[in-house]
Amino acid sequence: MIADVVIRQDEFIMTVSPARKPLIAVSACLLGQKVRYDGRCKPLPLLLQEWSALFDYYPLCPETGMGLGVPRPAVQLMGDIERPRVIGVQDTSLDITEDLYRYARTHVRNLPLLCGAVLKSASPSCGVRQVKLFSADGARMSRSGTGIYAREWMRQYPHLPIQDEQALQDAESRKQFVERVYACCASARD
Numbered sequence: 001m002i003a004d005v006v007i008r009q010d011e012f013i014m015t016v017s018p019a020r021k022p023l024i025a026v027s028a029c030l031l032g033q034k035v036r037y038d039g040r041c042k043p044l045p046l047l048l049q050e051w052s053a054l055f056d057y058y059p060l061c062p063e064t065g066m067g068l069g070v071p072r073p074a075v076q077l078m079g080d081i082e083r084p085r086v087i088g089v090q091d092t093s094l095d096i097t098e099d100l101y102r103y104a105r106t107h108v109r110n111l112p113l114l115c116g117a118v119l120k121s122a123s124p125s126c127g128v129r130q131v132k133l134f135s136a137d138g139a140r141m142s143r144s145g146t147g148i149y150a151r152e153w154m155r156q157y158p159h160l161p162i163q164d165e166q167a168l169q170d171a172e173s174r175k176q177f178v179e180r181v182y183a184c185c186a187s188a189r190d
Contacts (some may be wrong), residue, residue: 121164
């Protein structure tokens with residue numbers, strides 16, 4: 001558990017018991033797994049180097065989890081902000097909406113005991129905030145969408161900390177996320 005949190009310049013230092021690290025879900029692409037639609041990954045050094053001493057990771061990728069291959073056609077959110085469709089970027093006849101909603105409901109409900117998540121920003125499945133939302137004609141309506149998987153996560157577990165890697169660029173956001181994860185983990189163990 002947390003022994004001390006010290007602010008030092010733009011960072012903070014934590015002392016933890018390595019045997020009791022919290023388990024957090026992380027988008028697999030952020031951990032260096034090549035699961036993105038284009039066959040690439042987006043490794044986040046913060047997770048791979050600095051935070052590996054603080055957390056154990058549960059990698060996930062909703063698209064590959066539901067059986068889509070790598071590489072695969074890119075998809076985007078379209079339509080209503082409250083219940084967007086997930087449609088192919090190049091081929092609008094590709095619609096994975098219902099499959100992704102079904103997978104999200106089932107998978108999130110059956111996750112192991114997690115204390116938080118770091119998900120891929122801007123993703124139509126994992127984006128926590130500011131995901132591009134397009135109208136039916138393909139014109140961008142806003143950047144206020146939420147990915148389908150992230151939305152289901154927040155619906156089923158509203159008390160668990162969830163963040164995207166973009167927000168973690170800010171030192172204060174990182175500090176708050178770590179503190180919330182450890183607080184959540186401590187309450188789960190009580």
